[in-house]
Amino acid sequence: MEVRMDGRVALITGGSLGLGYAMAEKFVESGADVALIARRQDALDTAVSTLQSGVKTRIIGISCDVSKASEIEDMFQKVLSKLGRVDILINNAGHAKAGEFESISDEEWQYDFDLKLMAAVRLSRLVFPGMKERNWGRIINMLNTMAKTPSARSAPTSVTRAAGMALTKVLAGEGAPYNILVNGFNIGRIKSDQIQRAYDATNKELSFEDFVARAGKNIPIGRFGEAEECANLACLLCSDAGGYVTGTSINVDGGLSPAL
Numbered sequence: 001m002e003v004r005m006d007g008r009v010a011l012i013t014g015g016s017l018g019l020g021y022a023m024a025e026k027f028v029e030s031g032a033d034v035a036l037i038a039r040r041q042d043a044l045d046t047a048v049s050t051l052q053s054g055v056k057t058r059i060i061g062i063s064c065d066v067s068k069a070s071e072i073e074d075m076f077q078k079v080l081s082k083l084g085r086v087d088i089l090i091n092n093a094g095h096a097k098a099g100e101f102e103s104i105s106d107e108e109w110q111y112d113f114d115l116k117l118m119a120a121v122r123l124s125r126l127v128f129p130g131m132k133e134r135n136w137g138r139i140i141n142m143l144n145t146m147a148k149t150p151s152a153r154s155a156p157t158s159v160t161r162a163a164g165m166a167l168t169k170v171l172a173g174e175g176a177p178y179n180i181l182v183n184g185f186n187i188g189r190i191k192s193d194q195i196q197r198a199y200d201a202t203n204k205e206l207s208f209e210d211f212v213a214r215a216g217k218n219i220p221i222g223r224f225g226e227a228e229e230c231a232n233l234a235c236l237l238c239s240d241a242g243g244y245v246t247g248t249s250i251n252v253d254g255g256l257s258p259a260l
């Protein structure tokens with residue numbers, strides 16, 4: 001089986017680092033043009049120049065805070081003016097936010113919703129008309145395992161991610177007649193810049209590798225995931241080869257979640 005994405009245009013939020021960057025790398029290898037979106041322009045510039053070396057596909061980096069409605073429309077118009085259209089949308093920008101319920105303020109709830117849910121709502125609304133017109137589209141919503149198995153001290157993220165699963169199903173239902181396929185990835189623990197930052201916040205008694213190896217022992221498969229493993233799945237689902245999978249939230253978690 002050959003997984004190719006030649007001629008497709010992908011927009012990846014949170015594309016400068018971590019899982020978003022790994023997906024960009026795979027998409028570019030597979031022939032897609034890619035727009036990377038994040039807030040920090042320096043990280044975007046580094047990502048674009050690394051990805052661009054030796055390939056002819058078009059890669060751009062646009063600074064945008066996707067938690068702000070006012071910035072999303074402007075960013076989308078810039079992507080259209082440079083790359084012409086968006087065939088693939090990866091709603092990936094996010095942050096880890098979970099704590100004791102009573103400690104979470106309205107502002108923190110609102111920010112979590114704006115960043116992880118409303119950004120996906122707003123961007124999906126913008127890409128849908130073009131995808132419908134061309135009768136082809138792919139959307140992946142990056143979620144987490146707690147969307148299916150919320151627990152104490154998992155808000156606001158578990159609540160926002162559960163809403164992301166519902167959004168995935170709604171969009172999949174409305175998109176299917178137009179060959180727009182929409183899926184969610186319920187991520188467990190995958191090595192990324194986010195995990196590096198969590199390590200940096202420790203007293204560093206262990207090396208990063210030992211820190212990750214120790215935490216990985218609690219995962220059935222016995223280790224953290226690699227960003228590339230998540231990117232491989234995204235690449236398959238966003239290519240023609242993945243043309244019959246829609247409306248599902250897939251655990252990408254080495255067996256961590258007890259939920260199906």
Ligand SMILES: NC(=O)c1ccc[n+]([C@@H]2O[C@H](COP(=O)([O-])OP(=O)(O)OC[C@H]3O[C@@H](n4cnc5c(N)ncnc54)[C@H](OP(=O)(O)O)[C@@H]3O)[C@@H](O)[C@H]2O)c1
Pocket residue numbers: 013014015016017018019020037038039040041043064065066067092093094095096115142143144145187188189190191192193194195
């Ligand atoms: N890695 C895991 O184990 C794990 C587990 C569960 C869920 N997830 C989810 O998977 C996604 C990717 O995670 P990751 O580990 O790759 O994260 P990461 O390494 O921290 O990368 C996050 C990316 O999102 C961008 N970003 C953050 N806030 C943004 C905003 N307001 N507007 C635009 N871009 C923003 C960051 O760039 P700037 O800071 O420059 O904006 C960066 O490019 C996230 O949604 C995360 O919640 C990851």
